[in-house]
Amino acid sequence: MSKKLWFYLGFFVLLLGVFYLVLFWGTDLWRKKLPTLNDVKEFEFVNQDGDTITNQNVAGKVHVVEFFFTTCKGICPRMNTNLAAIAEEFSNDDDFMILSHTVDPDKDTVGRMKYYADSLKINSKHWLLLTGTKEKLYEAARKSYLLDDQNNETAAIAEQFIHTQLFALVDKSGKVRGIYDGLNKKEIEKLRNDIQLLLKERYSGPRFVNGVFQNNPS
Secondary structure, three states: OOHHHHHHHHHHHHHHHHHHHHHHHOOOOOOOOOOOOEEOOOOEEEOOOOOEEEHHHHOOOEEEEEEEOOOOOOHHHHHHHHHHHHHHHOOOOOOEEEEEEEOOOOOOOHHHHHHHHHHOOOOOOOEEEEEOOHHHHHHHHHHHOOOOOHHHHHOOHHHOOOOOOEEEEEOOOOEEEEEEEOOOHHHHHHHHHHHHHHHHOOOOOOEEEOOEEEOOOO
16 A cells, blocks of 8 residues: 555544544533433422522532431431532532432421521532422432332331431432442542532533423523
8 A cells, every 4th residue: 555545544534533523522422421310300399598499490500419307416417527528629619509308397497407507507509408398308319319218108108217328419400320328438439529520511401491391402
């Protein structure tokens, strides 16, 4: 094969490489991908400031989800200490939030949640403490975030009590992308790394326009 032919062949390969680089650079196709575990169902809860929070408030934001209760003396303080470190690390990123749901809404009123949030110096811009009906909270834990076995809902709701150390990681489009042990150092480090991965992903919906839920990509 002549040098001229080799030159043209090499130039063609280089041109093809540049073409694919340009084609995929503007997408997420070249990035490491986390699996999609579930879709978060529509929800409506109240935060520590008394404001109603729905899917619309977290659309386009990566968020970590936990379930706890303010009177917990066991695992909850340790979980929230780990979350506080994560909240501090991503405090300058407007596309990141933490959602902490109570599992004891009869005691965890808005006022108690506000007191608890203030005691931890929680910034409600990035960290929401949520309360609501026990039925809806437990449904979210099991059917949206996969943080409790759905078979546990066979008992009467008054007899049920979720006490889990697991965190869920949700992407900008409302899809669960990971479950982590909130007390395990290696799992917390993996959570940090995965948050960074999801923050780099493009937001591809679902989205809200003028309060209307839409499934088409933005």
